[in-house]
Amino acid sequence: DQQVKQNSPSLSVQEGRISILNCDYTNSMFDYFLWYKKYPAEGPTFLISISSIKDKNEDGRFTVFLNKSAKHLSLHIVPSQPGDSAVYFCAASARSGGGADGLTFGKGTHLIIQP
Amino acid sequence: DTAVSQTPKYLVTQMGNDKSIKCEQNLGHDTMYWYKQDSKKFLKIMFSYNNKELIINETVPNRFSPKSPDKAHLNLHINSLELGDSAVYFCASSQWGGGSGNTIYFGEGSWLTVV
Numbered sequence: 001d002q003q004v005k006q007n008s009p010s011l012s013v014q015e016g017r018i019s020i021l022n023c024d025y026t027n028s029m030f031d032y033f034l035w036y037k038k039y040p041a042e043g044p045t046f047l048i049s050i051s052s053i054k055d056k057n058e059d060g061r062f063t064v065f066l067n068k069s070a071k072h073l074s075l076h077i078v079p080s081q082p083g084d085s086a087v088y089f090c091a092a093s094a095r096s097g098g099g100a101d102g103l104t105f106g107k108g109t110h111l112i113i114q115p
Numbered sequence: 116d117t118a119v120s121q122t123p124k125y126l127v128t129q130m131g132n133d134k135s136i137k138c139e140q141n142l143g144h145d146t147m148y149w150y151k152q153d154s155k156k157f158l159k160i161m162f163s164y165n166n167k168e169l170i171i172n173e174t175v176p177n178r179f180s181p182k183s184p185d186k187a188h189l190n191l192h193i194n195s196l197e198l199g200d201s202a203v204y205f206c207a208s209s210q211w212g213g214g215s216g217n218t219i220y221f222g223e224g225s226w227l228t229v230v
């Protein structure tokens with residue numbers, strides 16, 4: 001029962017272009033969403049987040065969009081750089097969990113930036 | 116100056132053995148977690164502790180026993196290891212409310228291989 005789905009296992013984008021990573025969720029109780037980036041042999045590192053009261057959050061080259069009615073969020077990276085090549089995990093949580101309920105993760109999308 | 120550190124990073128052991136993975140965080144957080152990434156790459160929460168108190172215990176065999184001697188440490192003991200326990204185990208920490216606004220920070224992971 002996957003509550004957070006990332007349907008693209010991998011994505012290849014040319015350097016300088018826009019990378020768009022997608023994520024869908026099924027649990028309507030989720031109200032906080034995060035993107036984590038993971039390099040091989042390292043732990044996931046926090047990238048950007050968005051609360052359900054917003055539909056967009058921007059941080060430098062990274063923008064996350066949230067469409068609550070569609071239960072869909074996306075991460076835009078522009079322009080894409082070689083160092084962006086990594087696995088990107090979408091994650092979600094429900095605040096009603098009390099705080100220590102942790103995160104529910106998607107399976108990840110491997111982003112490959114081509115020179 | 117690692118924020119969340121876990122040891123060992125790599126562990127190969129035989130079936131039936133008992134092993135421990137240690138985790139320490141120097142971020143002053145009050146909540147710590149153990150996540151497991153299995154062969155299908157799903158990253159799932161196993162346990163969470165807040166101020167040394169167990170908050171979440173997902174459906175995990177009771178061969179897995181977390182121990183939190185203080186807020187900065189959460190160790191994972193695994194008894195009678197089985198082949199299916201082979202995975203990457205990530206320790207993480209946050210302030211109370213992790214996943215609800217407080218970022219969860221991950222360690223680099225411990226690669227456990229049971230042979």
